[in-house]
Amino acid sequence: xxxxxxxxxxxxxxxxxxxxxxxREIVNELPNExxxxxxxxxxxxxxSKSKDTIVHYTDQILSxxxxxxxxxxxxxxxxxxxxxxxxxxxxxxVPIVGVVKPGAKVAAKESKNGKIGVxxxxxxxxxxxxxxxxxxxxxxAEVFGKPCxxxxxxxxxxxxxxxxxxxxxxxxxxxxxxxxxxxxxxxxTHYPLIRPLIREEMGEDVLxxxxxxxxxxxxxxxxxxxxxxxxxxxxxxxxxxxFYVSDDPESFRDFASKILTFPLPLPEKIDIxxx
Amino acid sequence: xxxxxxxxxxxxxxxxxxxxxxxREIVNELPNExxxxxxxxxxxxxxSKSKDTIVHYTDQILSxxxxxxxxxxxxxxxxxxxxxxxxxxxxxxVPIVGVVKPGAKVAAKESKNGKIGVxxxxxxxxxxxxxxxxxxxxxxAEVFGKPCxxxxxxxxxxxxxxxxxxxxxxxxxxxxxxxxxxxxxxxxTHYPLIRPLIREEMGEDVLxxxxxxxxxxxxxxxxxxxxxxxxxxxxxxxxxxxFYVSDDPESFRDFASKILTFPLPLPEKIDIxxx
Numbered sequence: 001x002x003x004x005x006x007x008x009x010x011x012x013x014x015x016x017x018x019x020x021x022x023x024r025e026i027v028n029e030l031p032n033e034x035x036x037x038x039x040x041x042x043x044x045x046x047x048s049k050s051k052d053t054i055v056h057y058t059d060q061i062l063s064x065x066x067x068x069x070x071x072x073x074x075x076x077x078x079x080x081x082x083x084x085x086x087x088x089x090x091x092x093x094v095p096i097v098g099v100v101k102p103g104a105k106v107a108a109k110e111s112k113n114g115k116i117g118v119x120x121x122x123x124x125x126x127x128x129x130x131x132x133x134x135x136x137x138x139x140x141a142e143v144f145g146k147p148c149x150x151x152x153x154x155x156x157x158x159x160x161x162x163x164x165x166x167x168x169x170x171x172x173x174x175x176x177x178x179x180x181x182x183x184x185x186x187x188x189t190h191y192p193l194i195r196p197l198i199r200e201e202m203g204e205d206v207l208x209x210x211x212x213x214x215x216x217x218x219x220x221x222x223x224x225x226x227x228x229x230x231x232x233x234x235x236x237x238x239x240x241x242x243f244y245v246s247d248d249p250e251s252f253r254d255f256a257s258k259i260l261t262f263p264l265p266l267p268e269k270i271d272i273x274x275x
Numbered sequence: 276x277x278x279x280x281x282x283x284x285x286x287x288x289x290x291x292x293x294x295x296x297x298x299r300e301i302v303n304e305l306p307n308e309x310x311x312x313x314x315x316x317x318x319x320x321x322x323s324k325s326k327d328t329i330v331h332y333t334d335q336i337l338s339x340x341x342x343x344x345x346x347x348x349x350x351x352x353x354x355x356x357x358x359x360x361x362x363x364x365x366x367x368x369v370p371i372v373g374v375v376k377p378g379a380k381v382a383a384k385e386s387k388n389g390k391i392g393v394x395x396x397x398x399x400x401x402x403x404x405x406x407x408x409x410x411x412x413x414x415x416a417e418v419f420g421k422p423c424x425x426x427x428x429x430x431x432x433x434x435x436x437x438x439x440x441x442x443x444x445x446x447x448x449x450x451x452x453x454x455x456x457x458x459x460x461x462x463x464t465h466y467p468l469i470r471p472l473i474r475e476e477m478g479e480d481v482l483x484x485x486x487x488x489x490x491x492x493x494x495x496x497x498x499x500x501x502x503x504x505x506x507x508x509x510x511x512x513x514x515x516x517x518f519y520v521s522d523d524p525e526s527f528r529d530f531a532s533k534i535l536t537f538p539l540p541l542p543e544k545i546d547i548x549x550x
Binding site for chain 1: 316318325425429431432438442522523526
């Protein structure tokens with residue numbers, strides 16, 4: 001990294017819209033940073049697809065972010081973090097942070113009874129990566145992984161407070177409650193959007209971990225470590241936040257406005273298969 | 276078409292697994308024909324994606340099917356039929372049949388009161404193609420289109436007879452019942468898998484149209500018209516049914532075995548982006 005890199009943006013990507021919950025945490029934690037977001041809306045969801053496919057898609061996205069000259073990368077998608085990060089991190093020349101490790105670290109630290117639940121897509125749970133890190137950070141921990149494949153479509157339908165979502169939650173979370181977990185990792189970027197409903201189901205005493213928040217904190221540490229913080233004295237670009245998608249920009253912006261509190265510029269559509 | 280084309284297979288494609296409900300109807304209707312199926316499992320679902328993206332994906336799949344030397348093509352996916360068929364049909368040199376037109380034709384013919392419901396993905400309903408053909412085949416028909424976006428994930432989770440699917444069905448179908456439709460087109464290949472539940476909700480008197488069946492009949496007519504029927508006297512190839520997918524072959528076969536009644540060969544994974 002040469003001098004001047006501080007002014008470059010951080011790249012953030014996700015399979016689609018869910019990563020905006022990570023984006024908003026990074027805006028809060030690092031308000032001086034320019035950000036580039038890519039959502040792979042033409043190929044969403046990633047959660048039920050194979051490791052090979054997710055590695056291939058992630059590889060293309062990393063190539064795209066390289067053309068955006070990002071100084072650091074956040075893999076905001078849990079499935080991509082779980083399946084592709086270890087595979088691909090050597091391939092990028094900038095620091096790269098996924099959501100799994102920071103989420104696992106805080107859960108391992110905060111759990112009192114060592115019984116930790118993880119909910120996520122089929123891919124995230126099947127990968128076993130949360131489980132692996134949790135046991136590394138807290139030897140002896142008992143980890144209960146539970147895929148919740150209907151949560152993503154329910155959230156994307158806007159049914160954040162609806163009997164359908166509540167019925168699905170009751171079903172998915174039953175065994176985690178019965179196992180007596182005192183900490184639950186919301187291991188998919190969509191899930192914080194139904195946090196109140198998960199809270200209701202799990203009860204007040206269970207700690208809900210949103211890895212998005214811990215990931216933003218981790219990115220802050222990384223920028224300091226690499227001396228990559230943007231100098232707030234340097235005037236900001238006209239477009240500090242840029243958005244790219246692989247499918248229709250308008251529908252992305254419509255949904256995004258439910259998650260972000262500021263008006264979004266229209267995303268630019270790119271041909272991700274070309275990378 | 277030159278002589279000898281009769282022995283070539285028919286190509287069938289879908290965004291994923293749902294098209295197997297069309298495949299099985301074609302097996303029933305045309306037992307002598309060889310078939311090649313492609314399921315775009317790496318990019319599934321199509322239902323909420325934009326027209327541009329669906330046209331692009333369909334274009335790639337048509338290029339792939341060309342390499343398989345098919346003598347005719349069935350677009351088994353309603354969303355692809357609705358968004359891409361009119362756009363792309365001139366580009367292929369073999370007869371091509373979608374599911375929308377045959378489904379609309381029989382519904383227009385069979386409805387007594389001229390009130391016809393169509394359920395499908397957001398894309399299929401938004402395209403307005405069922406609505407257009409219904410009004411063409413039956414001027415004066417009243418058409419009620421209703422997107423049912425949760426049906427596909429619910430079916431893919433195997434919840435074919437489940438309170439979640441029943442609750443979603445009650446919600447989606449309410450306005451169609453209230454509108455007094457006497458005919459309902461199941462305008463997505465996944466929906467015939469929850470036919471009993473749709474039947475329960477709509478009551479015994481409503482005609483449920485599965486375009487898969489009408490599509491198979493239409494393909495039979497087309498083969499006769501073009502003199503493309505396979506000669507049953509010519510010995511069959513060792514692999515009369517071949518399957519290709521863009522994601523993991525094993526999980527495709529697992530699900531497919533719930534829909535088809537014969538053991539499937541393991542599908543071959545192809546890189547659809549390369550076409």
